[in-house]
Amino acid sequence: MQKGWRYYACLMGAQLMWPKLAIKSEQGFFSFNEADSESPVLVTTDYYLTSFRVREAIEEQGLRCHLLVVDGRGINVWCGSRGGHVNTDSVLDAIEQTGLAELVTHRNIILPQLIASSVSKAVLADNGWKAIFGPVEISNVGDFIDNGFEKTRENSNVYFDLNARLENNIAHIVFETVMFLAMTPFFWLLAGFDGLLSSWFGYWWSNLLYIIIGAWTLGTFMAIVDPMMPTTSGYVRGLLTGVLALIVWKVLLLWLSIMSPLTYVYEPAWLDTSGLTILGLSLFVGFNWGGATPYMGEDQMIRDILAGLGTLVVLFALGVYFPLGVF
Amino acid sequence: MIIYDYEACNGCQDCLNVCPRGVWEIDARNKKAKIVNPTRCIDCTACEFQCPVRAIRIERALIPKSPQIIGAPF
Numbered sequence: 170m171q172k173g174w175r176y177y178a179c180l181m182g183a184q185l186m187w188p189k190l191a192i193k194s195e196q197g198f199f200s201f202n203e204a205d206s207e208s209p210v211l212v213t214t215d216y217y218l219t220s221f222r223v224r225e226a227i228e229e230q231g232l233r234c235h236l237l238v239v240d241g242r243g244i245n246v247w248c249g250s251r252g253g254h255v256n257t258d259s260v261l262d263a264i265e266q267t268g269l270a271e272l273v274t275h276r277n278i279i280l281p282q283l284i285a286s287s288v289s290k291a292v293l294a295d296n297g298w299k300a301i302f303g304p305v306e307i308s309n310v311g312d313f314i315d316n317g318f319e320k321t322r323e324n325s326n327v328y329f330d331l332n333a334r335l336e337n338n339i340a341h342i343v344f345e346t347v348m349f350l351a352m353t354p355f356f357w358l359l360a361g362f363d364g365l366l367s368s369w370f371g372y373w374w375s376n377l378l379y380i381i382i383g384a385w386t387l388g389t390f391m392a393i394v395d396p397m398m399p400t401t402s403g404y405v406r407g408l409l410t411g412v413l414a415l416i417v418w419k420v421l422l423l424w425l426s427i428m429s430p431l432t433y434v435y436e437p438a439w440l441d442t443s444g445l446t447i448l449g450l451s452l453f454v455g456f457n458w459g460g461a462t463p464y465m466g467e468d469q470m471i472r473d474i475l476a477g478l479g480t481l482v483v484l485f486a487l488g489v490y491f492p493l494g495v496f
Numbered sequence: 497m498i499i500y501d502y503e504a505c506n507g508c509q510d511c512l513n514v515c516p517r518g519v520w521e522i523d524a525r526n527k528k529a530k531i532v533n534p535t536r537c538i539d540c541t542a543c544e545f546q547c548p549v550r551a552i553r554i555e556r557a558l559i560p561k562s563p564q565i566i567g568a569p570f
Contacts, residue, residue, distance in 0.1 A: 218518065219526070240518065247540075251540060251541070267553065275525070282513070282514060282516065283516060283542075285514035285542035285545065285546055286540050286542045286545055287545065288525050289546070290546055290548075291508070291548060291567040302513050302514055305516055320513075322512075323548075325512070325513060325514075325515065325516065326516060326517065326518045327517065347517040386563065463516070463538070464536075465536060465538060466537075466539040466556075467556055468497075468539060468556040468557055468560070469541045471556075472557060472558065
C-alpha cells in the first residue's frame, strides 16, 4: 500500500502535540479479496496508522474478510480503550450504521484483543453478536482465522521489539523537540527579571540545540537498550541512563583536557551546570520513554512522577545553591 | 494489585485470552484461572472488565502489593 503524508505524520506522533491533530481514517464497512456474506468480520478503530496497518496486513496475507472501522476518535486501539474513547456503544453504533446484520449471515465479530478494557463481550452477546478477541498483532490474524478463532498464548502477549521501539522513538523525539521549543518563550519571559532568573534564558538559548540533541541521543539509547533495563520504571531508567551519560560526558571532558591542556575543560565538581542538565534531561526523557512502553502500569506511573518530581526539585536546588558545581 | 475470587471463577479462560502480559494461566486440575506472573500486571483492567462472574478486581496501589486471592484451597 502507498504510504502517504498521513502515515508519516502518524509516525512522527502528530496526535501527541494536540489531540485535534490526530489523523483519522474513514469509518465504515470494507470488504477485501471478494469476501462474501460468510467471511469473518474484523473490527478496528479509526486511527489512521492502525487502520492502515490492518488493511496492509489483510492485503499481504490475502485474507477474505470484512473490516469494520469504528469511531475511536482517532486514537489507537489500546489507548482509546483504556482511556474510554472507544467502548461497546461505539461498536454497536458502527454495526447499526453499516447495517452489518444484513451484510453477513453469521453473527461473529473479531475484536482486537487490546480493546478488551472497554468493549464488553457480554453486552455484545445481549445484542445478538458473538465477540471473539483476536491476537494482539494483526500479522497473526490469518493463523487465528485458520485455526478456528483460536490463538496461542504467545499471540495474546504484547511484545516490544527493536523495530517497534525505534519507530516509537521517532514520535518520542519529535514530541520532546516540540516541547523544548514551546518552553523557550517561558525562559525568554524570565529574562525580564533581575538577578539569577535573567541568566537562565541565556543558558537555555545558547544550549537549546545541545539539549535537543541530548534528548534525541538519550531517547534513542533507551529505545535500543530497553530489554536490558532491570526495571519497568521510567524514573529508574532515566536515573541509570543519566548517571551513565554523566560518566561518559565527564570522561570525555577529562580526555579532551589531557589531550590539549591549553583548552582545559574538565570541571572537578561533577554536578555542575552541564552535569545537572544531563541528569535532569535524562530523567525527563526516562519518564516519557517509560510511558511509551507497553509494560508500565498506571500505579507505577504515579510512583515515577512523585519520585521524579522530588529528584528534579533536589537537582534544581543544587543548581541554585551551588552555581559553581558540587560533588 | 489483583484481587481475585478463586471460588467464583468458572474457568471460562476469558482473562487468559485478553491479558496482554501473560499474568493468568489455567489450573488444569481445578479448571480455574490462577495468577502466575503478578508483577507483570499493568492494571489495564481487561480481565476485570471481561470476567463474566466478576471474580477479578484491579486496584491501583501507590505501594506495590502482592495479589489477594479469596477462597483458594492452597
